[in-house]
Amino acid sequence: MTINIILAGPRGRMGQEAVNMVNQESDFKLVACIDRKNGGKEVKDIAGLPPLHVPVYENAKECFEAVKADVFIDLTVPEVGYYHTKLALENNIRPVVGTTGFTDEQLNELAELAKSSNLGCIIAPNFAVGAVLMMKFSQMAAKYFSDVEIIEKHHDRKLDAPSGTAKKTAELIRQSREYKKQGHPDEEETIRGARGAEMDGMHIHSVRLPGLVAHQEVIFGSPGQTLSIKHDSLNRESFMDGIKLSVNHVMDMKELAYGLENIL
Ligand code: NAD
Numbered sequence: 567m568t569i570n571i572i573l574a575g576p577r578g579r580m581g582q583e584a585v586n587m588v589n590q591e592s593d594f595k596l597v598a599c600i601d602r603k604n605g606g607k608e609v610k611d612i613a614g615l616p617p618l619h620v621p622v623y624e625n626a627k628e629c630f631e632a633v634k635a636d637v638f639i640d641l642t643v644p645e646v647g648y649y650h651t652k653l654a655l656e657n658n659i660r661p662v663v664g665t666t667g668f669t670d671e672q673l674n675e676l677a678e679l680a681k682s683s684n685l686g687c688i689i690a691p692n693f694a695v696g697a698v699l700m701m702k703f704s705q706m707a708a709k710y711f712s713d714v715e716i717i718e719k720h721h722d723r724k725l726d727a728p729s730g731t732a733k734k735t736a737e738l739i740r741q742s743r744e745y746k747k748q749g750h751p752d753e754e755e756t757i758r759g760a761r762g763a764e765m766d767g768m769h770i771h772s773v774r775l776p777g778l779v780a781h782q783e784v785i786f787g788s789p790g791q792t793l794s795i796k797h798d799s800l801n802r803e804s805f806m807d808g809i810k811l812s813v814n815h816v817m818d819m820k821e822l823a824y825g826l827e828n829i830l
Pocket residue numbers: 574575576577578579580581600601602641642643644646663664665666667690691692693694805
């Protein structure tokens with residue numbers, strides 16, 4: 567069966583990678599793109615994209631009404647991503663969303679809409695399968711190691727710190743261990759922030775440098791041993807397996823799933 571796909575954000579770093587991935591998958595077919603510019607043109611007219619005779623729309627509503635599709639992929643910015651996702655569900659199209667930064671209120675509203683429409687919807691802040699496994703393995707390890715620190719490293723254009731993945735990892739670890747205030751009870755920072763951010767007694771350190779993509783190391787320690795669980799996204803190709811998996815999976819779902827871990 568061919569899955570017909572509309573994609574928003576084709577000129578972005580994630581979007582370009584995703585257009586190429588969809589184009590290379592024999593069971594996927596790109597049927598339209600939604601872009602801020604280039605309305606009325608075709609994908610082939612946009613620099614860096616494959617030579618496809620696929621229409622580009624600036625108006626998402628017009629696109630969803632004119633083009634028949636099974637799945638909608640959003641890789642844009644939170645304000646428009648939320649609006650697009652809602653519109654897709656209202657037009658009977660299943661969303662797969664990589665855009666990050668939705669509020670809890672928006673997520674709850676989309677979950678209700680997906681459920682009442684009987685439609686699958688996947689929103690995942692990290693589509694790298696390895697990153698999801700890193701979080702799961704960390705949750706397993708936290709049952710046996712109560713002391714842990716998280717070091718996450720990203721490119722310097724990232725706006726939020728700590729990363730959504732670091733927060734999610736800390737949350738999963740929190741569910742697996744008793745609260746523990748780590749480090750020496752009397753420890754002092756001679757420079758403020760030296761011990762990083764604190765969540766539930768564990769410390770998170772955020773590094774921001776040009777050249778990095780998305781990296782995280784979770785270090786556990788107990789007397790006489792340490793355990794490091796580390797994941798590196800070296801480029802945006804690392805997120806494509808998760809998007810591919812989600813496009814296939816969302817076809818059989820009837821509600822919203824938040825996080826790739828829910829479908830792995
Ligand atoms: P980018 O800045 O390269 O691309 C952003 C895209 O959004 C561009 O195509 C831009 O044209 C489009 N856009 C911006 N404003 C728009 C508007 N008003 N209407 C329509 N389109 C608009 O960013 P990126 O690195 O490609 O990331 C895109 C999104 O994916 C971000 O939200 C980012 O946080 C997220 N992301 C998610 C994952 C994941 O695994 N889920 C991984 C990396 C990035």
